[in-house]
Amino acid sequence: MDHHYTFHHELTKLNKKLLKLSATVEERVRRATEVIESKDMDAIQAIIVSDYEVDEMEIDIEEDCLKILALHQPVARDLRFIIAVIKINNEMERIADIAVNIAKRVDNIAKFKHQAAVSYDFSKMSDKVISMLKKSIDSFVNGDATLAKSIFLDDDVVDACRNRCYEDIKERIRKDPDHPGYHINTYLLARHLERIGDRAVNIAEEVIYFVEGTITRFN
Amino acid sequence: MELTSNQTHPAFPTLLSGAVHQESEQTRSQAYTTGRKTVGTPFVDKPRMTCRDVEVYYGEKCAINKISIDVGCNEVLAMIGPSGCGKSTFLRCLNRMNDTVPSCRVVGSICLDETDIYHPSVDVVPLRAQVGMVFQKPNPFPKSIYDNVAYGPRIHGLTKNKVELDEIVETSLIKAGLWEEVKDRLLEPGTGLSGGQQQRLCIARAIAVSPEVILMDEPCSALDPIATARVEELIAELRTQFSIVIVTHAMQQAARVSQRTAYFHLGDLIEVGATDKIFTNPKHRLTEDYITGRFG
Numbered sequence: 001m002d003h004h005y006t007f008h009h010e011l012t013k014l015n016k017k018l019l020k021l022s023a024t025v026e027e028r029v030r031r032a033t034e035v036i037e038s039k040d041m042d043a044i045q046a047i048i049v050s051d052y053e054v055d056e057m058e059i060d061i062e063e064d065c066l067k068i069l070a071l072h073q074p075v076a077r078d079l080r081f082i083i084a085v086i087k088i089n090n091e092m093e094r095i096a097d098i099a100v101n102i103a104k105r106v107d108n109i110a111k112f113k114h115q116a117a118v119s120y121d122f123s124k125m126s127d128k129v130i131s132m133l134k135k136s137i138d139s140f141v142n143g144d145a146t147l148a149k150s151i152f153l154d155d156d157v158v159d160a161c162r163n164r165c166y167e168d169i170k171e172r173i174r175k176d177p178d179h180p181g182y183h184i185n186t187y188l189l190a191r192h193l194e195r196i197g198d199r200a201v202n203i204a205e206e207v208i209y210f211v212e213g214t215i216t217r218f219n
Numbered sequence: 220m221e222l223t224s225n226q227t228h229p230a231f232p233t234l235l236s237g238a239v240h241q242e243s244e245q246t247r248s249q250a251y252t253t254g255r256k257t258v259g260t261p262f263v264d265k266p267r268m269t270c271r272d273v274e275v276y277y278g279e280k281c282a283i284n285k286i287s288i289d290v291g292c293n294e295v296l297a298m299i300g301p302s303g304c305g306k307s308t309f310l311r312c313l314n315r316m317n318d319t320v321p322s323c324r325v326v327g328s329i330c331l332d333e334t335d336i337y338h339p340s341v342d343v344v345p346l347r348a349q350v351g352m353v354f355q356k357p358n359p360f361p362k363s364i365y366d367n368v369a370y371g372p373r374i375h376g377l378t379k380n381k382v383e384l385d386e387i388v389e390t391s392l393i394k395a396g397l398w399e400e401v402k403d404r405l406l407e408p409g410t411g412l413s414g415g416q417q418q419r420l421c422i423a424r425a426i427a428v429s430p431e432v433i434l435m436d437e438p439c440s441a442l443d444p445i446a447t448a449r450v451e452e453l454i455a456e457l458r459t460q461f462s463i464v465i466v467t468h469a470m471q472q473a474a475r476v477s478q479r480t481a482y483f484h485l486g487d488l489i490e491v492g493a494t495d496k497i498f499t500n501p502k503h504r505l506t507e508d509y510i511t512g513r514f515g
Contacts, residue, residue, distance in 0.1 A: 007512065073471055075498040078511045213500030 007072045011081065014064050018085050018092075021057045022137045025092045025099070028054065029133060029196060032099035032106075033126035036189060037119070039110045047103040054096035061089045077210075084210035088140065091199045091206075095133065098199070102192045105185055114179040120168065120186050122193065125161035128154060129196045136203035145211040148204035152218045158197035165190035258503045259492035261481070263291040267432060267462040268313065268350075273327035275308050275317065282308045285327070286488040288481060290432060295454060295463045297473035297494065300483035301509060306466045309483070310434050313464060314350035315343050331431065348375050351425030355437040357417030359409030359424075364401050367409040367420055368392060371428035387427055394460075395423035396453050415446020422453060426461070433457065435465040439472060451476050470510055474498045482506040 028047060035043045065086045068074065074082055132154045139148035169187040173180055201218050208216045266289035275283035283305045290296055290313075298306040308317065315336060317323040329336050336346055348371060359367050368388045371377075378384040388405070392398040397419045401412070409420050418438060425433055435454070439447040454463055454476045467473050473480050473494065480497040482490045482505070490503040501507045508514050 075470065075474070075510050076501050076507050079499060 007068070007074070007078075010064070010068055010072070011078065014061065014068065014082075014085060017057070017061050017064065018089060019137075019141065021054065021061060021089065021092050022140075024054060024057065025096045026130070026133055026137065028096050028099040030130055032102040033122065033130065033193070035103055035106050036122050036126065039106055041107070041110070044103045044107050044110075048100055048107075051096060051100045054093055058089055058093040062086065065089070080210045080213060084140070084206040087206045088203050091203050095196050095199050098192050098196050102189060105189055105192065109182065109185045109189075112179070112182045112185075114182050116172070116176075116182070116186075120165065120189075122165075122189060125158060125165070125190065125193050128158050128161065129193045129200070132158065132197050132200035133203075136200040136207065139204060139207045140210070143207075143211045145208045148207040148211075151200055151204040155197050155201050155218070158194055162190045162194040257287065257488045258490040258506075259497075260479070261288040261488065261491040263289045263294070263479075265292060266290060267292045267332065269328075269330045269333075270309075270313075271328045273309070273312060273325065273329060275305070275312060276324045276326070277320070278322045282486055283312070284486040288488060288491060290462050290464055291479070292462055293458055293460070294479060295458050295465060295477040297477035297480045298464065298466045298483060299468075299470055299473050299480060299509070300489075301514070302468075303485075304483040305486040306481075306483045307436055310436055310464060310466050313432065313434055314347050314352055316347075316352065318343060345375065348428040349430055350432045350434060351428065351430040352434045352436070353418070353421050353425055353438045356441050357414055357421050359412070359417050359420050361408065361410055363406045364392075364409045364412070364420060365405040368423050368427045371424060375428055377428065391423040391427040392420075394426055394457065395419045396449060396456070397423055413446070415442050415449055418442060418446065418450055419453060422450070422457075426457070430461060432462045432464065435463060437467055438465065440468065447472070470498075482509060484509070 028050075031043060031047055034040075035047070065082055068082055072078075132151050135147055135151050135154070138144070139151070165187055169183050169190075172186075173183045176183070205216050205218060208214065268290040270289070271287045273283055273286045274281060286309060298310065300306045311317045312325055312329060313336075317325060325337060331346070331349060334341065336350075360370060362370070365388055368391050369384050372384060372387050378387060389398060389402075392401060397416060400416060401407075401420075409417065412420060418441075422433070422438075438454075439450050442450065451472065454465065457463060458478075465473070465476065477494045479491060480494045481488060482497070482501075482503070484505050490497065490501060490506045492502070497506065498510065501510065
């Protein structure tokens with residue numbers, strides 16, 4: 001039997017945990033983008049109150065990483081794997097927090113007496129952000145640095161969506177100056193989505209480090 | 220064939236390359252090393268020792284297969300690899316310790332400061348002073364601490380009088396980090412010291428004859444963690460004056476003490492590189508597999 005069986009078994013277990021966290025966070029983001037459109041109060045509350053689950057998973061993964069570092073002193077690809085897991089784990093928890101922020105923001109917007117005749121359409125931006133997040137997870141699972149690098153290009157698209165939203169909201173405020181709070185909150189949804197995109201980029205950077213051993217930063 | 224990276228990872232069974240995975244370990248190893256070239260940076264600027272196309276045979280058996288590598292000045296070069304890979308055999312070539320094995324034959328060139336150490340005109344006795352050795356098990360002579368250190372300078376005639384000899388003994392023990400512990404009992408037997416102290420005494424004995432290179436064959440494997448830490452600190456200090464080549468099975472030790480690491484496999488030198496690169500991002504699949512415990 002492989003004399004490092006326990007260590008490799010630990011790595012496999014850790015990987016499964018991270019994938020479970022990733023799937024959970026991806027689902028949270030999907031639900032958060034859905035409530036932007038639906039403003040379903042039950043769904044909003046569900047996202048907000050279940051955030052502790054992600055926090056617990058994140059802590060569990062971090063503890064496993066620290067244990068592996070202390071007990072096995074991994075090197076080479078194993079070391080890069082652990083480092084990538086520590087960082088991606090952190091990014092995932094923050095993305096889940098942003099999903100909660102989106103839910104709270106939507107809750108806030110829904111409580112305004114004033115509602116726009118036509119809600120701002122975030123569907124394209126949401127789809128892109130979810131696709132980036134999914135790609136970042138897939139690139140990690142498959143050790144695919146090329147896929148990870150493609151996320152950098154997607155980020156430009158998401159940034160452009162946010163900029164367009166900024167201009168559109170500015171125009172809406174100009175036309176409807178009596179409800180700036182409503183419009184600003186709407187714009188902040190674009191900011192939240194854009195931040196998820198940024199964090200998917202951070203994950204992609206970690207995937208490139210894990211696969212190729214080079215530290216990459218996308219600006 | 221040179222294999223520089225792979226997608227295999229235990230956490231990612233989907234990444235296992237089918238062709239590679241189905242081969243036996245031995246077939247795989249042979250395939251990767253046949254006709255291979257050493258990956259990385261085996262050569263340095265201004266080397267202390269140069270080894271070119273070194274082959275070592277025990278009778279008909281080839282233990283080392285055309286290895287070329289430099290030992291730099293003021294560097295610690297760690298040699299790692301599974302048992303039987305030839306790293307100790309190669310280390311012993313560097314001061315002709317293999318001369319004592321009748322069936323052993325060394326081919327190729329090994330130069331110390333541009334002098335071929337295997338040239339018939341070279342006397343091995345001064346050579347072994349220039350290229351000292353510290354062994355796995357501390358082996359002080361059954362003499363006093365003082366005489367252990369003074370032995371080399373005496374037989375090599377390095378001193379004219381007792382005062383000079385005293386000075387060499389003291390300096391060597393200071394450099395070996397042992398002086399403070401033994402200065403009041405220099406005439407007591409060296410074998411009465413603890414294991415870690417005995418090993419540092421052996422290091423003092425090696426440096427008493429002003430070597431250029433110190434070879435260490437698993438110098439800490441018989442020591443406890445505290446004594447190991449002392450010897451590792453000592454290695455770091457000695458590097459400022461000597462070149463050190465260390466064979467170790469403790470990979471974390473190689474990572475801690477060395478500037479360059481060489482990975483041996485079945486008599487081949489697979490990869491040489493900066494230690495931090497070898498342990499974070501090795502270029503060769505075999506190096507990666509060994510240091511991450513995939514085989515060995």
